[in-house]
Amino acid sequence: MKQYIEENQERFLNELLDLLRIPSVSADSRFRDDMQKAAAYVRESIENAGADRAEIYETAGHPVVYGEKIIDPALPTVLIYGHYDVQPADPYELWESPPFEPVIKNERIYARGACDDKGQFYMHIKALETMLATGNLTCNVKVMIEGEEEIGSSNLGSFVRQHRNILACDTILISDTSIIANDVPSIETGLRGLTYVEVEVTGANRDLHSGVYGGAVANPINVLCEMIASLKDADGHITIPGFYDKVQELSGQERDALNAAPFSLEAYKDELQVADVRGEAGYTTIERTSIRPTLDVNGIWGGYTGEGAKTVLPSKAHAKISMRLVPDQHDDEICELFTRHFESIAPPSVKVKVVPHHGGLPYVTPTSSVEYQAAEKAMEESFGKKPLPTRGGGSIPIVALFEQELGCKSILMGFGLDIDNLHSPNESYGLFNYYKGIETIPLFFKHYAALKK
């Protein structure tokens, strides 16, 4: 298969670049048509890879693309999951090249979605093509690529419930995560959950003159800042009552294993150009980004933000706040705790509104599972090195739902790197990683089929 991949290297890349040229931003309705274009492009690719069927399923939101290749009902079935939607690209001015005009620079593909997740799910389509073209397919394959991952997969739940029979499988293979380094392969055995809310604080019924009313009427921005500040104590612990009640504390042994992963705090700080890191007291940076929950303000706005100075006492202030969750926190429960607490700390001089955006459960795949074993062997074979188990800080809410609805585990075999600038300007994906993924995925199928025998 290596030979086939090499022979088709250039085409495999150009097909991805064409996909990256479609600005499929799910969060922004201005890109609705591009979402349709992207879905159509994905459907066609699955068909061209040699699938028996490939279809677009409309949903209440953006469409889901589904395709399959059933070679023998007796063989195990692997469901591939990915998403063709991308994060908004703004701030555009910080991109060195336009986000939707991919360029190759020093062996990397620069574009929004290059890694997250177009580059990563497209590896699977090319791997499928490779397995079929070379007669090496050892499992039945189902491919489901959705268009709402970056906005919480709000319609995928009902889609999966509706099509439980079509999607029936033995395991789910997902490439939407990272490895530690190109010479240090790793597999994510856990993901953090997420609760995302938008808050609004209202003071007076209109914007006021800060001279005439300042000092006597609540300023919703000051109040919002005070409320947000109070959500963490001096040690960086989140102060929402009950927030930590269901957090799984890892054993010293488990924590040691986690911290054994190669990590240089100095290199980390240098790369981010920060003088110091900042997080929950008593935990390492690796732990803070994997086994501990967080609370981050993702956006804030209020009052006059234009050129120059305006002495206004605004009527409203807003913030988008997200919390990353760990086992066994439940997103709905945390959202509820947040809402109740946030409303309770509002002074009587303001009104507060909390609107839940979306959420997802945290997730863990045991290293003892067959899918983990298969992924470990596959990576060991392609990288020449046994991969390390890691815990991811990000969230793929859907994996917990898959377990509920389809009754099987997901394996998070991603090929990205921390330097890929996911969700940031100048997102990129290494050519090495793209081709290494296409090479490794068929090996997963081989070992998975063997282990399931």
Added chain:
Amino acid sequence: MKQYIEENQERFLNELLDLLRIPSVSADSRFRDDMQKAAAYVRESIENAGADRAEIYETAGHPVVYGEKIIDPALPTVLIYGHYDVQPADPYELWESPPFEPVIKNERIYARGACDDKGQFYMHIKALETMLATGNLTCNVKVMIEGEEEIGSSNLGSFVRQHRNILACDTILISDTSIIANDVPSIETGLRGLTYVEVEVTGANRDLHSGVYGGAVANPINVLCEMIASLKDADGHITIPGFYDKVQELSGQERDALNAAPFSLEAYKDELQVADVRGEAGYTTIERTSIRPTLDVNGIWGGYTGEGAKTVLPSKAHAKISMRLVPDQHDDEICELFTRHFESIAPPSVKVKVVPHHGGLPYVTPTSSVEYQAAEKAMEESFGKKPLPTRGGGSIPIVALFEQELGCKSILMGFGLDIDNLHSPNESYGLFNYYKGIETIPLFFKHYAALKK
């Protein structure tokens, strides 16, 4: 003169409406040409009123309009000050009628600048016309209308220094303040000073994925909120070291006099639709908005503020913060104290930048002064009621500068009302107030000339 005002009522109004149609927003460079148009309009009005000369003086920023009528060097000279620039009109969507298309509704003029300050300074030009047309001018008159009051009058200082001789006068008459009610006339004997800064907090060198880095890297929005929250304690006292050192504490007697002004807290809360007021412990609402300094965030922004949800850990967060100052606080000194303190409370995980925007000194005119006596008599004659001395919460930085450069006091005889929505959508000015001002101003000249004899 009353008769002349009545006969020209309609023209006096239409001339103001034409001025209000010019969107002279000084803070926003997109309106640069309109600033020129407004200046030209003002110059012409002064000329048409019967001035000896009326000219436009270019500055490093927006032009100053100056005109004068010298009838007898032996007579006292009154300098009229006002500003033709207005606050930005946004948010536009909250205006019931377009901000620069004035409409008359229930006896009020609705437009940006209707009261602040176009409506108020234009009264003086019409009063001048009236005095000249009816042979009632009792003082020499100088008129200086600037175009940068809403952005801190940054170039007026050097203009006044440069033209000290031209501007030489005995007192300065300004209408840019309010009365308590149409049946409760009042004169502002004091103004708060102002220090306005913009702050920037920077975390990592780029926007990050809140899942991958959340919990380990400083979030500049969270940090900015914590820093802003820490600027006040639970009692609403400002925590900046030295902030209150020079604040004049009023005597119990002075405070009683101040609180004697008719004021209903219930009506105040109802009008703003707030369940409670909020301010410094130990002071009444009247005191909080007049004799006490404040700290308000006028604008805040950072991260993703668009539609939907973006799980970004932003690189930067910004805020515009202003402090209202009272005698004897000095704006430069307070700006310095703020900057030093704000930088000192920044955690090592972020970088902080503080950029001073502009400022102004607080100001007081004694009720014993000749100009106050003249204004008191004038209002008593036109309103049929002795005006109350009040302390204003707003800032007209230039009055302190006038005292320094021209060596004379300013008298703040304004005719606005708190319901005029200054700096807010749907700004308005009462027709009663407009005409009452035109009627009262000549009476000030009459009494001032008499008292100076």
